[in-house]
Amino acid sequence: MSNSLVDKSLVHLSEAGLRLTKQRKAMLEVLAKAEKPLSAEEAHAELPSGTCDLVTVYRSLEQFDRVGVVQLGVRENGTKVYCLSHGHDHHHHLTCRICGRTERVDICMAEELEQVGRSYGFTELSHVMELFGTCPKC
């Protein structure tokens, strides 16, 4: 159970037809212990040195997102960030612009949004929502 999140994600990857490599496992471990969404560069920096190339992180995170193993977010400056889907319900974040402190926000209007999307005939709906502010210390 130490790593049930990672295990669940690995199964998910496998079922989605993606291959299980040591690089990907390491990335999932990093994502599992992160308390906030990580960018590709940040995830790479957290990997045991020499685990894999930054490019591989970009490519894998893209695949992870495609099959739903991770949830994609965007920072105020446009940087893409990812966090594991398993073990976390769909959620969003409140991030301090200055220090990066991040808090989890559980409110989400996914259903309402998807309903609007469907009313226009759109499919494969997804959404991005992030809250930014200045935290008490900054």
Place this chain on the structure above:
Amino acid sequence: MSNSLVDKSLVHLSEAGLRLTKQRKAMLEVLAKAEKPLSAEEAHAELPSGTCDLVTVYRSLEQFDRVGVVQLGVRENGTKVYCLSHGHDHHHHLTCRICGRTERVDICMAEELEQVGRSYGFTELSHVMELFGTCPKC
């Protein structure tokens, strides 16, 4: 009336201490007639040729956002987009990943989000929310 949106925005800029230049006026006109949020590059492309440098568009849009004349959004790929605040209530968009078709979405949870932010002691709250999907034609 032809340009009340632009006029309101110009007044707003002026009151915020920003200067009124022909470049900025041209940008506001482009934003006023756009039916969807524009990136800096797109806004620049819509300007009468030779109006100003792309860099100026970036710098001005940043200022516009800072004083609230425009509303910032982010595309799924991280590109920042802007639309006029005046004349439009705060809102969001539903964008087709394939063709870029964009529909306005009026639902927003700004209040709930800001309340959560304040509960953590955060100030100067802002949020980004965008909905993506594949439209009927694509």
Place this chain on the structure above:
DNA sequence: ATGAGTGCAAATAGTTTGCAAGCTG
């Protein structure tokens, strides 16, 4: 006239692509 704003060039940050070699199922 004074400082905000602009243009041009150059630097960055984040991300993507091409291709040959490696490893998974």
Place this chain on the structure above:
DNA sequence: CAGCTTGCAAACTATTTGCACTCAT
């Protein structure tokens, strides 16, 4: 052993910065 994956290098896109010059107030 087929083809998904990776590494390395290089290209790209979006955006930012430095600096001298210009213009709005």
